[in-house]
Amino acid sequence: MNNVVYLFASIAVMAGVTYLIRVLPLAVFRxxxxxxxxxxxxxxxxxxxxxxxxxxxxxxxSNSLISAAAGFIVAVVLSFFERGLLLTxxxxxxGVFLAELLLKASG
Amino acid sequence: MKKLSFLNGLNDGIPIALGYLSVSFTFGITAVNMGIPPLAAILISLTNVTSAGQVAGIGIIAAGGSLAEMAAAQFIINLRYSLMGLSLSQKLDGKYTLFHRITTAFCITDEVFAVASGQTADIPPRYMYGLQLLPYLFWSGGTAIGAFLGSVLPDAVKSALGIAIYGMFLAIIIPPAKKSRGVLFTVLFAAGLSCCLANFPAISSGISIIICTIAAACAAALLFPRKEAVHDE
Known part of the structure; x- marks a missing residue:
């Protein structure tokens, strides 16, 4: 099969299946x-x-488990105090960025 | 009860849009690294608007997988959207005609769904259009930026942006978990099961999400039934 045709056919199948899954329950269950x-x-x-x-x-x-854990803790604390989606x-x-800076600085 | 406006939706969509920017940016970089042309990567984001399904999709395209495999993978990974659609269909107000259902269904994502279902009032179409507009634009735009400019950002910044979407998820699930033992149970059950399933390479992330969702929500509905006549809370 031609490469471009395959690419577009694949994208069409992806999009079609995904849309049907979304629209059927919403449109049918009235x-x-x-x-x-x-x-x-x-x-x-x-x-x-x-x-x-x-x-x-x-x-x-992120790049390391430690920095990701630091970011996770920051997110959990801010979520617990309900500081909103964006700020959290x-x-x-x-938190991740600073943790990675510290990790680099400490060796 | 407060009526939800288009502007309410637009406002609630801002954090989702910012979260999407980093995720779709990463998607754009990944797609081009896999040999997908930048314009095709953008077309995928414009027509799919889903992270897990798209990442699996470009993997299948890169490997030259069949269209049947693509359809099956998308069906399984994205099946959770039908549960969300079902749940959301219970919260739509009287103005939500078939036309609005067909148009807004296109952009029902995990985050859009979570924010919409967190509303106490019934949802009018104008709120949903507002809520979906910025996330859709940023999802497509972030993919374009990632596909064309991915190599410019320093690695430390790319690494830090990766957690944005999860920070947002936590901000959505933790506040209600403080107030409802049923929600707390659901979150802990799903997270625990998800950690267990992550040890089995044969279980893809899409399948794991389906299993965890059905198990945790079923258990919570049985053990923590909500009081009669409450519409939300």
Whole structure:
């Protein structure tokens, strides 16, 4: 198969499958769900997804485990005191950056 | 109850957009390193808007994988979006017609979903458009910058930006975990299981997320059922 055709066909399949997964539940389920269990399940879904995506991946998000752990601790503390999404994310980056500077300076 | 405006959405989208800038930037660099042309990398971000699925996708393209393999991988890795769509469909207000569902479905991401489902009020279409606009532009823009200019940034800066998205995730899940034992349980259960599954190379990150999500949310729904008639909190 021609390279360019393969590239575009692959991207089309990627985009098509991803969009269908997103649009079908949103477009088809027009009624409110009655089951208490399903509603509770769906309520907990985002927290489960984000926790599973964050841990343990966060610890390999920078050049070293130590700097990533430093950034993680900064993010946990700021989140605990509810300082908002943006400040928490930027502070975590700063934490990683400073930890790596310190690591370099100490050898 | 406060009505959510387009500007509320735009404002809530800023931190997501900034988080995406670093992730999509990294994606742009990775794609070009794998031999994907910069314009194709940008086209992927414009049409997919999902991190895990895109990274897996360029890996399959680089390896010359079949279209069937691509479809199966995307289905499994992105299956969580259907759970989110299902959850979100319960929170949309009366103005949310089929047209708005078809357009906004395109840009339902983990972060957009998390912020939208954290709202106490029902969600009107205008809020969702505002919420999605900047993250979409920054996701595509960051990919373009990464694909064309990746080699310019010093390594220390690239390394520090990698944690931005996770910092944002933590800021979304920790405050409600302080107030609700069910949420705390869900977070700890999912994180613990995710650490266990990370030891098995055969389980990809996409599959791991699906397993952890279903297990943790099921267990929480059984052990910590929420009180009747509460819409949120």
């Amino acid at each position: 009624r409110k769900i009655q089951s208490k269990f399903v509603l509770d399940f769906l309520y907990y879904v985002p927290y489960a997804v984000l926790a599973a995506m964050t841990i343990p991946a966060v610890f390999s998000s 994310a930027v502070s975590a980056c700063a």
